[in-house]
Amino acid sequence: MSTVDELLAADRTLLLVDDDKTFLTRLERAMQKRGFDVRIADTVAGGLAAVSEAPPAYAVVDLRLEDGNGLDVVAALHQKRGDARAVVLTGYGNIATAVTAVKLGAVDYLSKPADAEDVINALLATGNKPPEPPENPMSADRVRWEHIQRVYELCDRNVSETARRLNMHRRTLQRILAKRAPK
Known part of the structure; x- marks a missing residue:
């Protein structure tokens, strides 16, 4: 040490x-x-x-x-x-x-x-050895949801602008935003 x-x-x-x-x-x-x-x-x-x-x-x-x-x-x-x-x-x-x-x-x-x-x-964690990976990493659905939320916030909570930037239909985005975050 x-x-x-x-x-x-x-x-x-x-x-x-x-x-x-x-x-x-x-x-x-x-x-x-x-x-x-x-x-x-x-x-x-x-x-x-x-x-x-x-x-x-x-x-x-x-x-x-x-x-x-x-x-x-x-x-x-x-x-x-x-x-x-x-x-x-x-x-x-x-x-x-x-x-x-x-x-x-x-x-x-x-x-x-x-x-x-x-x-x-x-x-x-010490030295060059990285820490162990998490036991329960975020699911792909959760990562997607987090990304959508981040873009939504960066667009000042403007649904139309967020949908345009994500290349997604506005109504689809509204449905996603209305749901709870996946686990």
Whole structure:
């Protein structure tokens, strides 16, 4: 085990940044049970303040927050503490964002919903060995639904524009949007 790994093993400080309060509370409890000293924030501003006050050894940051982009928190953490390990969570994942997250210092990029075990495996993976794949990855239907939701949000919730960009009939899109997310 390297010196950096030893330091991180001793320092179990963790910052959780997510605007989904229910998810944030659940993940906070789960991580505390696993021995982490957890601080939480529900905005980019709160995450940046926590990083500047006392940079944690670990961070789990949602990509899209109400007041901005969670990658700003990852970048600030990497500047303050180069050895910190950050994981980015998102329900709106794409390859370009994942690459940007890694370039800014994130060690992994997980799609929501992620459970505590997936997060811990990503945070504590060492060396060049990637973390184990998730036990229950998202289904193809869920990935499709997430993509449609992402484009819908990027089109400012305009159904006609979203349907045009997805090359889909407007009524078909309306039916998809009216349904619950698949598992």
